[in-house]
Amino acid sequence: xxxxxxxxxxxxxxxxxxxxxxxxxxxxxxxxxxxxxxxxxxxxxxxxxxxxxxxxxxxxxxxxxxxxxxxxxxxxxxxxxxxxxxxxxxxxxxxxxxxxxxxxxxxxxxxxxxxxxxxxxxxxxxxxxxxxxxxxxxxxxxxxxxxxxxxxxxxxxxxxxxxxxxxxxxxxxxxxxxxxxxxxxxxxxxxxxxxxxxxxxxxxxxxxxxxxxxxxxxxxxxxxxxxxxxxxxxxxxxxxxxxxxxxxxxxxxxxxxxxxxxxxxxxxxxxxxxxxxxx
Ligand code: AAT
Numbered sequence: 001x002x003x004x005x006x007x008x009x010x011x012x013x014x015x016x017x018x019x020x021x022x023x024x025x026x027x028x029x030x031x032x033x034x035x036x037x038x039x040x041x042x043x044x045x046x047x048x049x050x051x052x053x054x055x056x057x058x059x060x061x062x063x064x065x066x067x068x069x070x071x072x073x074x075x076x077x078x079x080x081x082x083x084x085x086x087x088x089x090x091x092x093x094x095x096x097x098x099x100x101x102x103x104x105x106x107x108x109x110x111x112x113x114x115x116x117x118x119x120x121x122x123x124x125x126x127x128x129x130x131x132x133x134x135x136x137x138x139x140x141x142x143x144x145x146x147x148x149x150x151x152x153x154x155x156x157x158x159x160x161x162x163x164x165x166x167x168x169x170x171x172x173x174x175x176x177x178x179x180x181x182x183x184x185x186x187x188x189x190x191x192x193x194x195x196x197x198x199x200x201x202x203x204x205x206x207x208x209x210x211x212x213x214x215x216x217x218x219x220x221x222x223x224x225x226x227x228x229x230x231x232x233x234x235x236x237x238x239x240x241x242x243x244x245x246x247x248x249x250x251x252x253x254x255x256x257x258x259x260x261x262x263x264x265x266x267x268x269x270x271x272x273x274x275x276x277x278x279x
Contacts, residue, residue: 006037006045008052010226011196016052018042024119029111031164036119042224044120046087048112048159052224054087059123062190063089064257065220065265066232070153070188071097072249072262073234073241077152080104081180083140083168085157086112088124094155095132096252103132104151108164110137141167144176151181156189161200169200171207174235178211184238187212194219194272195227202275208235216241217276218265220256231272242266 007017018039025036035047043056054062067090071077078101080094086107094103105127107113113135116124126133136143144154154177161169168189177187191197191204201217209215212235222230234241246259268276 003040006039006047008047008050010051014196014226016224016226018045020045025115027111027115029109031109031111032159034109034111034115036115045224046112046116046120049163051160053159054089054120054123055224056120056122058223059087059089060255061220061222062225062230063093063123064254065218066090066155066157066188066190067093068252068254068257069218069232069241069262069265070155070186070234071100072246072259073236073239073244074152074184074186075239075245075248077186078102079151079182081106081144081151081154083144083154083156083158084108084165085155086110087116087120088113088127090155090157091133092123092126093252094153095126095130096250098250100132102134104134104136106136106138106140106143108137108139113137139164139167141173141176144173144180148179149182152185154181154185154187156187158190160192169204171210174208174211177235178237181237186234186236186239186241188232188234191217191231191233193225193227193229194231194269194275195229197226198275201231201233201272205233205276206278208233212236214238214240215276216266217268217272219268219272220265229272 214236
């Protein structure tokens with residue numbers, strides 16, 4: 001095979017490879033190893049600690065699905081928080097909502113933000129001085145502890161639950177997120193693959209369910225993440241995402257999300273649905 005190949009060792013028994021043409025950037029930040037490579041299939045790719053975070057050609061799935069499901073479930077989201085998400089993709093989608101007046105990004109690693117602006121400007125577009133956007137370089141766990149009753153929607157766009165993101169998958173954190181939300185607020189977190197991380201999904205679902213009256217799991221197909229089938233877990237104080245009146249949703253240009261898919265994403269394969277039941 002000619003050319004260079006990048007492999008993410010997704011588990012001790014599973015790898016994901018793609019051919020790349022160039023390494024555009026590598027560095028060790030105070031928090032992680034950061035790289036940008038240019039791949040044949042997916043275009044530029046952001047890699048943290050040797051794990052694929054996002055790529056130019058499939059990022060739309062993840063960023064639309066982490067943001068629009070919650071933002072269209074809430075009837076009038078005004079203030080939004082994104083924890084992690086330093087590439088800017090989730091906040092780019094959030095500020096498309098006319099009701100959103102302010103979107104705050106709280107990313108622990110400022111180098112992810114700066115490198116994404118330099119090499120992934122299509123994804124980071126809202127980070128170049130957008131009037132609705134505020135950027136904080138800080139630990140999301142701490143920010144959430146210190147801001148009660150602030151947000152309509154909180155998205156947890158985090159790395160895997162190792163290193164700095166460990167606290168973002170803890171029961172205490174979900175309790176703090178509940179407090180940081182307004183009385184009808186909604187949270188959503190990326191919660192990994194049901195093929196690879198079933199135990200994590202089960203545990204996180206139960207933890208969020210112990211805090212929020214409405215807790216729902218939904219899926220999306222993300223080709224560059226382990227197994228390609230990905231989950232998001234939503235915790236809501238009042239609104240049920242499956243009952244949302246999407247006829248009033250703003251007309252936002254998307255490539256993956258549709259109102260019908262919003263509802264369909266909650267229809268789970270049986271083995272995934274099983275992860276939401278107490279055993
Ligand atoms: N938008 C898709 C990209 C990501 S990156 C997730 C970000 O979370 C990283 O930039 C990381 O620095 C940041 N992060 C980790 N821990 C914290 C924390 N405690 N506070 C704030 N930010 C944090 C998500 C990829 C999804 C999974 C891929 N397999």
